Amino acid sequence: MPSGARPVLLAVLVLLACTGCGLFSEGTVISSAPMTEEEGQPAVQSSPTPTATFAGAPLPDDAIVIGALMATTGFLADYDEPALVAAQNRIDALNEAGGLLGRPVVLRHFDSHTEMSSMHRGAEQLLLDGVDLVLMTCDAVFAQPALNALESSGTLVISPCGTDDIWISGELGERVFSLGTPVSTEAEILVSLVAERGLTDATVIIDQTSTEAVAVCEAFEQGFAGRISGLYRYQPTDPGLLEPILSGLAGSSTEAIVFCGTRLVAPEILAPIRGAGIVQPIFASSTMDGDHWLGHVPGVGDFTMLSYASVYTDSPDPSPEVRQLLADYFAVTGHRARDGRAVTGHDAVEAYVRAVERAGTTDPAVVAVQMERFDAEDLVAGPVTFGSRVHAAIGRPMRVITIQDPYARFERIVGP
CATH class of the missing domain: 3.40.50.2300 (Response regulator)
Structure with a gap:
């Protein structure tokens, strides 16, 4: 970070x-x-x-x-x-x-x-x-x-x-x-979301400014049963790292992009990807949750991310307790x-x-x-669920948020 x-x-x-x-x-x-x-x-x-x-x-x-x-x-x-x-x-x-x-x-x-x-x-x-x-x-x-x-x-x-x-x-x-x-739970959910779409070949892109994002993608890589056809790491201090990502995606037959990054850095990566006509579905962890970055990524297209709750006024969370909070x-x-x-x-x-x-x-x-x-x-x-050797919320379901340009919308609640 x-x-x-x-x-x-x-x-x-x-x-x-x-x-x-x-x-x-x-x-x-x-x-x-x-x-x-x-x-x-x-x-x-x-x-x-x-x-x-x-x-x-x-x-x-x-x-x-x-x-x-x-x-x-x-x-x-x-x-x-x-x-x-x-x-x-x-x-x-x-x-x-x-x-x-x-x-x-x-x-x-x-x-x-x-x-x-x-x-x-x-x-x-x-x-x-x-x-x-x-x-x-x-x-x-x-x-x-x-x-x-x-x-x-x-x-x-x-x-x-x-x-x-x-x-x-x-x-x-x-x-x-x-x-x-925990990041292991988020990674497990991302694996299931990619698999249920029938996608068996994924490219992983990691924004290295977030240790949490890095950990999610590394856990995804370990848990994904399909093929990882590309693994790219990006630092905003080294924009030269973008070209290998674009050329690698353009020259591959990958079916899905798994992006682990921050909302601040994401436009530097995602806008050029979509601008280059690369349209594969993108899956992201909760570090991307939010919608104010969407205006910086025209044509974000097929995009799915995880969240603890839907904060979107035109797509409210199904839980009355969440809405009240x-x-x-x-x-x-x-x-x-x-x-x-x-x-x-x-x-x-x-x-x-x-x-x-x-x-x-x-x-x-x-x-x-x-x-x-x-x-x-x-x-x-x-x-x-906690225990004597479990002090974090492993296995807890999360919200699936999808992008329907130009809005983020609650889709469903899913567990690992």
Whole structure:
């Protein structure tokens, strides 16, 4: 992944003191650094009159404290911020209903600014705040310094959107979970989508700016029973890599293109492919979910991608719970979620709430055991099963989104 984040602002955090106004509501502590948005997304404003406070601001004596070590600036904000908004919305609803175990729930947010150096310090600050749960950034590499700092404390950690298979086994910590769909599951679903179309020859194209995208395509390559007639890797810093892709596709008899990449880089690859008259169906992982990139790829044609939820207003998700969650997201931010990953933030908090209620305590060891007992637990993004050696949502169904120029549309829900 490329980097490029704003300097870390550790001296002052901002307590937004008006419930329901701005991006975050009462009880949230968030860095004052401005948010970054993808092209085509309107800027999201925080409270117009935030009240500045130092890290470690006083909390209610009986509060359950959820810390969030997630990025709202830098490239990881594209993944972390939507989940963080949905998590806050679930916490707000929880407090309106009386809290958890009769106690108020407060969110402490430390913006990592997508800087590795911030992660360890952020974890230490959250520990000083006495957090009961830490919501962790989606990226396992960036999470590692924080997980190292948290390990000896026994803190419960949930990544709303961690997708690397390393989240599955508990290798990152015996009390570390993820509500993201692992790349191995996404790859398995992509294999099934290509196979059910009767396509037995595929060309794989990897945008190397995303470690998640790279992992999905590498897993696809291993799981595909047909022939991989071409494998190409692309870096936007080396546009000379495009010509071999175009000439290779033009000279092959491949039946399908499997593309693993980011919405930012994809037009550099996909627009020339379609412009060259290469019309084979394209299959993509959830890293391509969203529609604001479509205008940069004229004639995108036969295109299928995976998603956690359909965010498209003219093709709404079939789940009433998803639709309500997305409506709440819009009410808070003023724009629709850029992709379906926002639902994982809600599910991360919801999973914690259910485990705490069953445990009757916030003791992280007891709550972790309750999470490991989840068996097809019906959350908004779909049923989740955990176990002593399964700490991520393997096997969870996903949405299939297809492109009908110039719109993205929900097609169906499919499992691996």
